[in-house]
Amino acid sequence: MAEIVIKNLRKDFGDFTAVQSSSFTIADGEFFMLLGPSGCGKTTTLRMIAGLELPTSGEIYIDGEEVGQKPASQRDIAFVFQMFALYPHMNVRRNITYPLVSQGMPRAQIKDKLAEVARILGIENILDRPVGGLSGGDRQRVALGRAIVRDPKAFMMDEPLGALDAEFRERMAEELRALHDRMGATTVYVTHDQLEAMQMGDKIVVMNHGVVEQFGTPQEIYDKPATMFVADFIGSPPMNFLRFDGTVTEGASKVTLNGADIAVPVQHEAAAGKLVLGVRPEHVILSDTAGLRGEVLAAEYLGTTQIVTIETAHGEVKARTGAAQSVRPGETVGLDLLPRTLTVFDDQTGRALR
Ligand code: ATP
Numbered sequence: 001m002a003e004i005v006i007k008n009l010r011k012d013f014g015d016f017t018a019v020q021s022s023s024f025t026i027a028d029g030e031f032f033m034l035l036g037p038s039g040c041g042k043t044t045t046l047r048m049i050a051g052l053e054l055p056t057s058g059e060i061y062i063d064g065e066e067v068g069q070k071p072a073s074q075r076d077i078a079f080v081f082q083m084f085a086l087y088p089h090m091n092v093r094r095n096i097t098y099p100l101v102s103q104g105m106p107r108a109q110i111k112d113k114l115a116e117v118a119r120i121l122g123i124e125n126i127l128d129r130p131v132g133g134l135s136g137g138d139r140q141r142v143a144l145g146r147a148i149v150r151d152p153k154a155f156m157m158d159e160p161l162g163a164l165d166a167e168f169r170e171r172m173a174e175e176l177r178a179l180h181d182r183m184g185a186t187t188v189y190v191t192h193d194q195l196e197a198m199q200m201g202d203k204i205v206v207m208n209h210g211v212v213e214q215f216g217t218p219q220e221i222y223d224k225p226a227t228m229f230v231a232d233f234i235g236s237p238p239m240n241f242l243r244f245d246g247t248v249t250e251g252a253s254k255v256t257l258n259g260a261d262i263a264v265p266v267q268h269e270a271a272a273g274k275l276v277l278g279v280r281p282e283h284v285i286l287s288d289t290a291g292l293r294g295e296v297l298a299a300e301y302l303g304t305t306q307i308v309t310i311e312t313a314h315g316e317v318k319a320r321t322g323a324a325q326s327v328r329p330g331e332t333v334g335l336d337l338l339p340r341t342l343t344v345f346d347d348q349t350g351r352a353l354r
Contacts, residue, residue: 002063002153002186003028004049009058009068011044017210018044021058024205024215029184031177033201035191037233041210042190043158049188050156051075062153078152080160086143088132092123095131096145103150117145120182136164140172144179154186161196173200194234198222206230222280225343228350231278237307240284241345242277242314248344248353255344262292262337269354274347277314281307283338284319286327290334299327310335 004026011019019041026032034042047053049060051072060068067075086095096117100110118124121141126134131142140160147155160176161169177200180187191197197204198218206213206221206229214226225231231239246255248271255262255277262277286308294312301323308319308327317335327333344353 003061004154004186004188005059005061006045006049007059007061009045009048009060010056011041011048011053012056019048020210022205022207022212024212026186026188026203029186030202031180031200032186032188033191033197033204034188034207035194035197035201035204035233036207036213037192040207042192042207045207046156046158046188046190050077050079052079076153078147078150078155080143080147080155080157086131086139086146089130091128091130092134092138092142092145093127095142096149099146099150113149113151117149120148120179121145136168137172141175144176148179148183148185152185154188157187157189159190159192169196176200195236198234206233208233223341224352225278226352228276228278228345228352231343231345231352235280237281237318237320239278239280239343240315240317242279242312242317243347244275244277244314245273246275247272248275262339262342271344271346271353276345276347277337278343278345278352279317279337280341281318281320283341284317285336285338286319286321286325286333287336288334290336292335292337293332294335296327296329296331296333298329308333 006022006024009019009022010017022045034045036042044053048055051067051070055068058068059066062075087098093114097110097114100113118127121144123138123141123145126138131139134142161172164172173196189200201218203216204218204221205215208229214221214230221230222234225234225239228241244255248255248269292312294310294317297309297311297316300307304323305320306323306325308321310317310319310333312335319335345351346353
């Protein structure tokens with residue numbers, strides 16, 4: 001069990017900065033996601049927490065103790081790489097107990113540990129089978145078993161489901177999350193898949209070019225993106241951006257698009273110039289009476305819903321509507337934007353006004 005506090009963490013490789021000034025806190029027992037596109041510094045951050053990479057500057061606290069410059073062996077953290085990294089010639093029992101045997105743990109204690117881990121993972125019946133002949137799911141469970149048998153303070157996982165096909169991936173993701181809920185161990189999980197992060201994480205850090213863009217619960221990140229990058233990276237389709245020239249006065253609650261006033265109740269910061277109104281596709285309601293209008297370019301049928309693409313004077317907007325709503329390319333529709341969920345960004349800095 002561990003609380004992990006990251007303060008101003010930075011990593012340079014020569015004159016390239018892979019991670020710059022990251023700060024966030026991982027609470028004890030949390031399932032914590034490091035999310036971002038390829039090359040944004042997720043793996044480097046995870047490796048620094050585990051002690052496989054030393055920070056250029058900044059601090060890492062595990063349960064209050066500063067461990068930033070300590071070797072991995074003194075941090076008591078299990079690093080789960082690709083889950084298939086097993087010893088194929090050994091049976092399941094030996095694969096799982098290997099770390100304990102090499103630590104010199106007494107045999108009776110190893111036996112108890114193995115029984116406990118096998119029960120948690122539901123693999124009691126395959127302990128004598130060679131790993132080489134197991135299904136993908138069982139191999140994954142064995143790899144997890146080898147990590148949890150050590151009872152580490154925390155688990156680090158780097159895209160553990162990355163190599164799996166979509167259907168199996170989803171099942172293993174559910175299993176991993178359920179396992180975490182049973183064990184309650186602090187877990188830090190790297191992924192570039194925003195859906196995976198939203199489904200599995202208690203908290204998410206979104207990174208871009210080595211910088212922490214936002215840190216929060218999945219809901220905070222989805223509903224109140226701190227930057228246009230986060231708004232665009234999270235959600236499928238992502239948040240719509242309607243560009244406009246305007247002024248938001250401090251405490252103002254309205255922006256005007258095409259003569260139509262739209263209330264933005266949470267706005268307080270003053271801004272002027274090129275602004276962007278962000279709205280999620282499911283918060284765009286097609287309505288005949290709405291002041292903001294546009295031409296339907298396409299309607300993509302998805303079974304229960306459809307994604308309607310509309311060209312407006314402020315840019316292209318995607319709306320998620322019921323599949324039964326009849327919309328045809330070429331027709332003009334009105335767009336009601338649900339005010340509760342709108343975010344206004346400064347187009348220059350990409351930051352949300354708060
Ligand atoms: P991916 O999902 O592609 O692994 P990531 O977000 O995990 O991406 P990192 O692996 O942390 O990204 O890499 C961040 C940046 O640092 C990348 O541009 C990478 O090329 C660079 N980098 C990582 N390790 C080293 C190293 N040992 N030497 C030099 N550059 C490195």
